[in-house]
Amino acid sequence: MTLFAQFFLTGIVTGCFLILATIGFSFTRRVEGFLNIAHAELLGVSAFTTWALNKPLGWHILPSALVAIVVTAFVGLIIGRVVYDPIRKFGPSVMLITSVGVAYVIGGTVDALIGTGIRTLDIPLASSIRFLGLRITNYQLLVVVLAVVACASLALFLNKSRTGLAIRAISANPELAASRGIDVRKTSRATWLISSGMAGIAGVMLGVIATLSTDIAFHQILYILAVAILAGLGSLYAVILSGLIVGIAMDVSVFWIPAGYRPLIAFAVVILVLLVRPQGLAGSASSK
Numbered sequence: 224m225t226l227f228a229q230f231f232l233t234g235i236v237t238g239c240f241l242i243l244a245t246i247g248f249s250f251t252r253r254v255e256g257f258l259n260i261a262h263a264e265l266l267g268v269s270a271f272t273t274w275a276l277n278k279p280l281g282w283h284i285l286p287s288a289l290v291a292i293v294v295t296a297f298v299g300l301i302i303g304r305v306v307y308d309p310i311r312k313f314g315p316s317v318m319l320i321t322s323v324g325v326a327y328v329i330g331g332t333v334d335a336l337i338g339t340g341i342r343t344l345d346i347p348l349a350s351s352i353r354f355l356g357l358r359i360t361n362y363q364l365l366v367v368v369l370a371v372v373a374c375a376s377l378a379l380f381l382n383k384s385r386t387g388l389a390i391r392a393i394s395a396n397p398e399l400a401a402s403r404g405i406d407v408r409k410t411s412r413a414t415w416l417i418s419s420g421m422a423g424i425a426g427v428m429l430g431v432i433a434t435l436s437t438d439i440a441f442h443q444i445l446y447i448l449a450v451a452i453l454a455g456l457g458s459l460y461a462v463i464l465s466g467l468i469v470g471i472a473m474d475v476s477v478f479w480i481p482a483g484y485r486p487l488i489a490f491a492v493v494i495l496v497l498l499v500r501p502q503g504l505a506g507s508a509s510s511k
Contacts, residue, residue, distance in 0.1 A: 225356050230475045236363040238470025239370035240432070242463055243425040244443055245450040246377065247418030249462050252451065253394040254414040257315035260322040261302065263447055264329035265419055267440025269295040269426025271337055274435060278345050284431075292423035299419020300412060308411075326441065334437040342435040362431050373424060374463055377417070381459070386413050449489040453496055455503025465504055468492060 248262040269291045276287035306325055310317055349360035381387035389410045392400040401407050426440070433439065446469065454465035472492045473485040480488075497503065 227475070227478050228355075229357050230478050231471060232357050232359060233363075234471030234474035235467065236359070236366055236470070237474050238467035239367045240425065240428060241446055241450050241470050242370045242466035243366070243373060243421060243428060245447045245454075245462050245466055246373070246459065247421035247425075248447050249451050249454060249459075250414060250418040250421070254390055255303070255307070255318075255411065256397075257307075257318040258322065258448075258451075259307075260319065260444055261325035261329060262299075262322075262418070262422055263442075263444035264326045264333075264440050265295050265299055265422035266426035266429055266443055267333050267437070268298055268329065269423040270430040270435055270440065271333055271342070271437075273427050273430050274342050274344055275337075278342070281345075284344060284346050288427040291427055292420055295423030295426060296416045296420035299422065300415040303411070303415035326444075330437070330441055333440075337437055339437065344430050344435075346431065362428075366428050366432065369424060369428065373421065374459065377421075378459060380417075386410065390414055445486055446489055449493050453493045453503060458504075461504040468496075 244263075244266060247265075248259060251257075251259045251262065272291035272294050273284070273287045276282040276290060277284050282290075302325060306321065307318055310321060349362050351358050351360055352364060381391055386409075389400070389405045390413065392403070392405055393407060393410050397407065400410075429435070429439065429443075450462065450465045450469050453469060454461040469489050469492055473488050476485065476488040
């Protein structure tokens with residue numbers, strides 16, 4: 224039973240990472256109106272920027288991570304303005320296909336700059352924290368804490384700030400929001416910065432809890448899609464619940480089946496839930 228509880232705890236950590244990785248993707252989908260497959264590659268931009276500053280240049284991990292998050296936020300903003308804005312008039316399908324191309328361009332650029340092989344950050348070895356017979360590392364605990372802080376901060380921002388309320392208005396009805404005087408262009412910029420910044424946070428944690436290879440970021444898109452689809456591609460709170468469900472299901476499944484089937488479990492959970500609730504966990508609810 225202790226082993227099952229350990230897998231459950233690990234699943235919570237996995238779920239928190241998936242929440243960090245998916246919030247920005249779902250955010251962009253809700254406001255910009257398309258599935259940005261290239262979002263996953265922004266995790267790689269952040270992870271390898273962190274590595275480049277931390278390992279070759281010898282920076283401490285904290286400033287390396289902060290700079291990487293800012294760089295990733297602005298990379299996402301630039302891509303949004305330069306690539307996606309000019310083709311917005313062609314509709315979400317064209318933007319989706321374009322985002323696949325953008326993902327390959329980013330991935331190829333990272334591969335060319337970094338090269339093949341495994342990379343690790345220059346950080347202290349993980350230390351274990353034990354309680355009730357269970358074990359969690361300090362880095363896993365950091366993932367959980369960051370997910371809680373990020374979600375709480377984003378919820379507060381969307382519900383209390385002027386820009387956040389504008390984002391919610393545009394996500395609900397862009398035409399009505401524009402007619403009420405909301406600056407759609409400015410709000411779009413804020414959306415790209417926030418969603419890409421969230422990808423930046425997830426990318427840093429990807430580098431902290433895993434060894435890095437240049438294809439690791441693209442592999443995350445399957446999990447991001449699973450969580451976003453289960454959440455209904457909408458509500459922040461649904462993304463949180465969905466991330467935890469998928470993360471726990473994947474890691475608890477290792478109690479019975481080989482770990483190589485974890486991606487299968489992720490989509491099996493999505494399919495089972497959608498059979499009962501085709502609109503996803505969020506349904507038609509507006510973004511929170």
